[in-house]
Amino acid sequence: MxxxxxxxxxxxxxxxxxxxxxxxxxxxxxxxxxxxDRTADSRLQGFRLNIDPAGSLALHACLPPALWELLVATAGDPGPGISFLDERMRPLVRIGRNDREPDPLDPTTGRHAVSRVTLRRLLLAGLDDVVRFxxxxxxxxxxxxxxxxxxxxxxxxxxxxxxxxxxxxxxxxxxxxxxxxxRATLPATAVAGKLFLTEDTRRWLPQRLLAGMNVFWPPRDFLFTAIFHRREAPASIAARLGDRVRELGLDPDRLLADAHDDDYVLWAFIAHRDSLPADFTPKAQADPAAVRELLARRTAGWHPDLRRLLADSTPDTLYQTEFSAAxxxxxxxxxxxxxxxxxxxxxxxxxxxxxxxxxxxxxxxxxxxxxxxxxxxxxxxxxxxxxxxxxxxxxxxxxxxxxxxxxxIARSPVRRSASRWFFRACGAVPPLGRAVFGEH
Structure with missing residues (x-):
């Protein structure tokens, strides 16, 4: 029975x-x-998403093998670990440096910078009779x-x-x-944006910003940067994996339609809400010019390349959000x-x-x-x-x-100075760094 x-x-x-x-x-x-959402194309926008081994294991287990390989191919390599630096781009500590080159197809170690657009398209693939919009x-x-x-x-x-x-x-x-x-509201405001990688921007961007993920720890505020650069061109992926994708009854050209996204540097600037000027109202937050002006004021004294990264980013990619937690x-x-x-x-x-x-x-x-x-x-x-x-x-x-x-977003000068000193100590004494941050 x-x-x-x-x-x-x-x-x-x-x-x-x-x-x-x-x-x-x-x-x-x-x-x-x-x-x-009314259609499958309603969410075709957004920033890169960093997939860690837990996410890789989930996607590897749940997706058909051909779609998993397609995802890895269309993703980018986020780089080896995360660098912590000060606002003048002076190194503090690096977390997760590893001399071994991981196999991106190994879900237990794989890390991937994925396009949210491509990820959503691949997750929808083959589910036409499952998803009701x-x-x-x-x-x-x-x-x-x-x-x-x-x-x-x-x-x-x-x-x-x-x-x-x-x-x-x-x-x-x-x-x-x-x-x-x-849900609890957190006293943090974030602004994010993209600087697209062109021949011109590649000429002046420092290698540090092109190599992976970075955390900048100034005397106040916070900046994160990451690179999105696909591992493989769509034509190459289609030639290599197209037949396996077609065996699933799927069209590889349609799945790769959004894999022609321009490569870019993502940045996210975070500040304590109470430290922002009174004129940075919700109306100003929706105005790219006002956001740029705020960032220019908040980053006075920072490394010129960091300031240019924020200033030259495409205005319509600027995104402002508040933070909360369950x-x-x-x-x-x-x-x-x-x-x-x-x-x-x-x-x-x-x-x-x-x-x-x-x-x-x-x-x-x-x-x-x-x-x-x-x-x-x-x-x-x-x-x-x-x-x-x-x-x-x-x-x-x-x-x-x-x-x-x-x-x-800590505003205490003592606390921030102590954090910077601690990061430097971890960077100067590798055993201490490994004991604190482990091997990621």
Missing amino acids: SLRRLNVAVIGGGIGGLCLAQGLRRAGVPVTVYER GKECTGFTPTDDGTVTATFADGTTATADVLVAADGAGSRVWAQLHPAAG VPLRPWQTGNVTGLGDAVHHMPPVGGLGGNTALRDAHRLCAALTAADRGDMPLRQALHAYEAEMLRHGFRTVREVVRNTGAA
């Missing part, structure tokens, strides 16, 4: 929800994704037979054995499941509604940990649901184990990101 297959409904088609859907589809578990979820209702019914703004409903909230920080599903779940939740009684990623443990975009944590959640939830679908473990037991680990790891990461954000 065959077991009835588990039916999973995922609310939200971000990277976590789509990674979960790819993994369940690969495992043969019936799944449907309900996404409020234009479906804004307004809530859910448990049913008498143990299933759960989601309701949508267009008046339709969908019933499943398991409902997964993967719809981001403002998740209605998660808010209904946990009304006490809250408040930790106590464990709950597991049911058949669960969540992943920002819906549960929203965190600031510092260090790229939010996206990787969502991918990690998707990987682990996929394993739990697959085990339940195969009858290897009761559904509630599988979900309980997933939720316990998701809460532990997710909110530990939130605490780490909040702590790092606090250090980046």
